[in-house]
Amino acid sequence: MTDLEIVSTLPQDERVLLMPLVRTTKVFWRWAAVMAAVALWGAVAYVYQLRNGLGATGLNTPEYWGIYIICFVFFIGISHAGTLISAILRVANAEWRRSITRSAEFITVLVISFGAVQPILDLGRPDRVLNIFLHSQPFSPLLWDVLSITLYFTASSIYLYVPMIPDLARIRDLGLRPRALYSFVAIGYHDTPAARQTLERIIGILAVAVIPVAVSVHTVIGWIFALTLKPMWHSAIFGPYFVVGAIFSGIAALIIAMAILRRVYHLEAYFKDVHFNNMGLLLLVTTVLWFYFTFAEHLTVWYGGEESELATLYAKLTGAFAIPFWTMVACCFFIPFALMARRKTRNVTGCVVASVAVVIGMWLERFNIVVPTSLHPRLQAATVHYTPSWVELSIMAGTLAGFVLIYMIATKFFPIVSIWEIQEGRELSVHEVSERVASYLPDDLAAVER
Amino acid sequence: MARWGMVIDLDKCNGCQACEVACRSENNIAVGGPQAASEHRTISWMQVRAEVEGEWPDIRSRFVPQPCMHCDRPPCTLVCPVQATSIDREGIVNQIYARCIGCRYCANACPYTVKFFNWHKPDHPASTEPGLNPDVSVRPVGVIEKCTFCSHRLQKAREMARVETRPLREQDFTTACADSCPTGAIVFGNLDDPTHRVAELSRDPRAFRLQEGLGTEPKVYYLSRRD
Numbered sequence: 001m002t003d004l005e006i007v008s009t010l011p012q013d014e015r016v017l018l019m020p021l022v023r024t025t026k027v028f029w030r031w032a033a034v035m036a037a038v039a040l041w042g043a044v045a046y047v048y049q050l051r052n053g054l055g056a057t058g059l060n061t062p063e064y065w066g067i068y069i070i071c072f073v074f075f076i077g078i079s080h081a082g083t084l085i086s087a088i089l090r091v092a093n094a095e096w097r098r099s100i101t102r103s104a105e106f107i108t109v110l111v112i113s114f115g116a117v118q119p120i121l122d123l124g125r126p127d128r129v130l131n132i133f134l135h136s137q138p139f140s141p142l143l144w145d146v147l148s149i150t151l152y153f154t155a156s157s158i159y160l161y162v163p164m165i166p167d168l169a170r171i172r173d174l175g176l177r178p179r180a181l182y183s184f185v186a187i188g189y190h191d192t193p194a195a196r197q198t199l200e201r202i203i204g205i206l207a208v209a210v211i212p213v214a215v216s217v218h219t220v221i222g223w224i225f226a227l228t229l230k231p232m233w234h235s236a237i238f239g240p241y242f243v244v245g246a247i248f249s250g251i252a253a254l255i256i257a258m259a260i261l262r263r264v265y266h267l268e269a270y271f272k273d274v275h276f277n278n279m280g281l282l283l284l285v286t287t288v289l290w291f292y293f294t295f296a297e298h299l300t301v302w303y304g305g306e307e308s309e310l311a312t313l314y315a316k317l318t319g320a321f322a323i324p325f326w327t328m329v330a331c332c333f334f335i336p337f338a339l340m341a342r343r344k345t346r347n348v349t350g351c352v353v354a355s356v357a358v359v360i361g362m363w364l365e366r367f368n369i370v371v372p373t374s375l376h377p378r379l380q381a382a383t384v385h386y387t388p389s390w391v392e393l394s395i396m397a398g399t400l401a402g403f404v405l406i407y408m409i410a411t412k413f414f415p416i417v418s419i420w421e422i423q424e425g426r427e428l429s430v431h432e433v434s435e436r437v438a439s440y441l442p443d444d445l446a447a448v449e450r
Numbered sequence: 451m452a453r454w455g456m457v458i459d460l461d462k463c464n465g466c467q468a469c470e471v472a473c474r475s476e477n478n479i480a481v482g483g484p485q486a487a488s489e490h491r492t493i494s495w496m497q498v499r500a501e502v503e504g505e506w507p508d509i510r511s512r513f514v515p516q517p518c519m520h521c522d523r524p525p526c527t528l529v530c531p532v533q534a535t536s537i538d539r540e541g542i543v544n545q546i547y548a549r550c551i552g553c554r555y556c557a558n559a560c561p562y563t564v565k566f567f568n569w570h571k572p573d574h575p576a577s578t579e580p581g582l583n584p585d586v587s588v589r590p591v592g593v594i595e596k597c598t599f600c601s602h603r604l605q606k607a608r609e610m611a612r613v614e615t616r617p618l619r620e621q622d623f624t625t626a627c628a629d630s631c632p633t634g635a636i637v638f639g640n641l642d643d644p645t646h647r648v649a650e651l652s653r654d655p656r657a658f659r660l661q662e663g664l665g666t667e668p669k670v671y672y673l674s675r676r677d
Binding site: 052053054055057059060061062063064065119122123124125126128129131132134135136137139140141142143146224227228229230374377378379384 | 529532
């Protein structure tokens with residue numbers, strides 16, 4: 001029997017969710033080829049940069065940081081999709097999480113390496129990157145960042161892997177190829193009630209532990225900027241502002257991924273309208289939070305009226321950066337708010353449109369943080385501009401394509417929806433939830449008094 | 451222990467830029483050429499900046515020669531992940547070119563924008579080679595560099611004083627920019643030694659420092675009749 005025949009005879013959940021592992025369409029190969037080509041082009045651009053130095057970028061004095069740092073913040077922000085959202089939903093016992101956690105966790109683990117590599121692409125001396133360990137200077141926020149991202153990557157990889165073990169064991173038992181891979185990663189797990197109980201206890205601990213780690217990651221990234229004295233970087237709000245922005249773009253990225261997965265793998269029964277509605281509500285909450293933080297930040301700068309801060313602020317509001325700034329406000333607030341505040345537009349299409357706007361808007365937000373401040377140093381207003389070079393844009397496109405490609409490949413080896421959690425939902429949760437709701441209700445007074 | 455510092459008298463500076471030129475040849479600063487200039491990637495450890503206040507015709511302007519401020523509380527050394535820049539016991543903020551990873555965090559942290567990055571491989575045309583200073587290392591591509599208060603001259607002066615078994619005197623050590631200033635606007639020395647001119651000048655009523663409010667405690671003082 002071929003793998004396809006094995007899977008075709010399984011009951012619904014396993015059949016639908018394991019189908020992508022055994023059947024690959026032409027469309028998949030076509031997109032994979034496109035993504036691989038773009039990623040390869042990005043690699044070529046990086047080799048060009050290695051040979052020519054950072055002169056190959058559009059950076060200059062005082063625009064020391066550009067696309068790479070913007071993408072660093074952006075990709076690490078996207079990585080908050082998974083672990084944080086999935087962990088919060090698990091901790092909150094949100095039952096609708098069951099079909100979306102796995103796809104979210106995969107985003108985290110895969111995008112984080114593409115984010116973490118950005119500062120290395122940005123180094124003038126990538127050959128000396130290990131000096132960070134040889135000559136560590138513990139007061140540098142960059143060093144804190146290396147630590148927190150490493151921790152986050154480790155924690156979220158474990159947090160992706162552990163809840164996947166029962167599914168991997170099931171695939172091993174079905175005998176799908178490559179057998180060696182599945183029997184290795186299933187680490188001898190057998191789905192007994194005792195094993196399941198241990199597993200769920202571990203998942204429960206991981207879900208709690210991973211939340212502060214995720215929060216620390218983007219806080220520290222905010223601090224990289226905030227701990228300098230630069231106008232509009234030196235702000236106490238940056239830590240939490242970056243965390244909110246990260247969750248915001250993470251939710252948007254997850255909605256886009258869900259919509260694509262639903263379409264290409266025919267998962268309409270698993271990513272239902274209610275999931276998009278609920279994710280849309282989360283997006284709405286973070287939209288409002290983002291607006292609140294952004295407003296608070298800009299009001300403080302404007303009201304304080306300090307000379308160099310105002311120069312940067314007006315460059316954004318009415319000056320050279322007015323277009324990226326107001327596009328950001330439209331993409332991060334007006335579009336998602338208008339679409340997500342109404343039940344009618346909180347459908348798949350509405351959610352996807354809002355999410356695409358948010359992802360673009362959040363990239364622009366990082367642009368608006370990095371570039372205008374750099375070009376407005378405290379001394380001597382620069383008459384300089386920053387135009388990214390083809391190398392920077394190619395590497396950015398290559399990074400994004402590389403992430404999409406690896407995500408596509410991952411869906412071919414691992415079920416992108418957690419099978420055992422769906423089954424557990426069907427078998428146990430309906431009963432558990434009604435018991436839980438019953439326990440919220442007032443006690444019978446007569447029974448208590450006695 | 452010395453605390454090296456500089457006083458620049460803006461009322462004496464006529465903007466001739468001799469300090470910039472002297473610094474370039476003293477410290478083997480790469481020749482950027484028109485390309486680097488058009489890309490805003492030139493390197494100049496000492497820069498005479500024109501400061502213009504007000505609107506025409508009610509205009510006031512002056513020249514401000516600006517080297518590294520060698521802050522007593524340098525924001526740049528704190529952020530370096532590999533300790534490639536640090537402040538030494540005598541207050542000079544130094545750079546280790548062989549260790550720098552080129553992240554440019556220090557350049558961003560510096561409120562005075564006096565740290566420069568080698569975007570391209572530094573260019574030293576053959577015609578400039580005989581003039582290179584053997585006491586100063588040339589920099590590789592991809593690292594940060596900046597004014598060192600001509601610390602190679604300090605090393606030499608200190609060796610000389612030791613050989614002659616005498617203490618270091620004020621006239622033994624000065625920077626190339628101070629040496630070259632035709633109006634004597636730049637004075638260099640030990641801020642903590644009351645016999646040095648900088649110590650006296652830095653207490654002048656005309657003395658001020660750049661961006662004093664930031665608390666970076668720069669060791670470059672300026673003298674000016676206005677602010």
